[in-house]
Amino acid sequence: MTVPSVVVHRDQDLLAKAAAARLVTRIVDAQSAGGGAHIVLTGGGVGTAVLAEVAASPARDAVDWRNLDIWWGDERYLPAGHEERNETGARAALLDHVDVDERRVHPMPASDSGRTPEDAAERYAEELRTAAPHGDVPSFDVLMLGLGPDAHVASLFPDLPALRESRPVVAVHGAPKPPPTRLSLSLPALRTAQEVWILAAGESKAKAARLALSDADPAQVPAAGARGRERTLFVLDRAAAGELPSEIISRPAVP
Numbered sequence: 001m002t003v004p005s006v007v008v009h010r011d012q013d014l015l016a017k018a019a020a021a022r023l024v025t026r027i028v029d030a031q032s033a034g035g036g037a038h039i040v041l042t043g044g045g046v047g048t049a050v051l052a053e054v055a056a057s058p059a060r061d062a063v064d065w066r067n068l069d070i071w072w073g074d075e076r077y078l079p080a081g082h083e084e085r086n087e088t089g090a091r092a093a094l095l096d097h098v099d100v101d102e103r104r105v106h107p108m109p110a111s112d113s114g115r116t117p118e119d120a121a122e123r124y125a126e127e128l129r130t131a132a133p134h135g136d137v138p139s140f141d142v143l144m145l146g147l148g149p150d151a152h153v154a155s156l157f158p159d160l161p162a163l164r165e166s167r168p169v170v171a172v173h174g175a176p177k178p179p180p181t182r183l184s185l186s187l188p189a190l191r192t193a194q195e196v197w198i199l200a201a202g203e204s205k206a207k208a209a210r211l212a213l214s215d216a217d218p219a220q221v222p223a224a225g226a227r228g229r230e231r232t233l234f235v236l237d238r239a240a241a242g243e244l245p246s247e248i249i250s251r252p253a254v255p
């Protein structure tokens with residue numbers, strides 16, 4: 001697993017703008033190297049703000065939006081179009097404003113799909129498998145994650161059985177943050193991404209960021225288990241970085 005590196009921005013607004021610039025560059029680089037690209041979106045305040053900044057950026061036109069597969073790291077198990085669904089937020093912030101190929105936009109199933117959460121998780125796992133030339137999931141170029149104050153990432157919450165899941169997608173019951181029923185990529189699936197970016201702003205995330213950068217057990221600190229194959233990057237604002245030891249902030253990114 002890669003040793004994480006950390007970038008700290010002045011505040012959430014600047015963090016969102018800088019992460020958006022990073023995301024555009026990452027997609028353009030991947031597309032220049034190989035044609036298509038796969039990205040994984042997150043819900044939450046910062047993740048959605050980053051997407052809105054991509055939409056507002058003139059550089060967004062450097063992306064070949066039709067040649068991009070868009071996935072989600074987790075979803076709240078609510079009816080299609082519900083305002084609390086991560087998909088709804090991502091569409092309003094970005095996807096409704098760029099020329100995506102709908103066949104390559106892969107939202108997780110909604111609760112009115114007629115499936116149980118377990119069937120919905122298996123359905124999404126199948127969709128991932130279909131897009132993967134080798135293995136169970138495509139090679140994600142970048143996978144973004146928000147960070148909860150309890151150090152949850154995606155919908156993997158401390159001490160819940162979903163953290164022990166080895167299949168790529170898991171149904172989550174009893175989440176402490178509403179809604180209680182969710183779908184999530186599992187920790188092994190998150191770890192297949194080339195790059196994992198953890199985005200967090202605000203003082204309420206400072207303790208979680210410190211623990212996520214420690215050797216804590218992912219069973220209690222899920223974010224401590226979210227690492228990319230080639231790179232793990234924490235993009236924080238000053239408040240979220242407030243409890244980090246100074247040697248972590250300046251640590252060079254090495255595998």
Ligand SMILES: O=C1O[C@H](COP(=O)(O)O)[C@@H](O)[C@H](O)[C@H]1O
Nearest residue numbers: 042043044045046146147148154
């Ligand atoms: O419920 C969720 O929360 C996390 C973190 O959200 P934030 O608003 O505290 O940044 C998010 O990453 C996840 O996708 C979402 O379902």
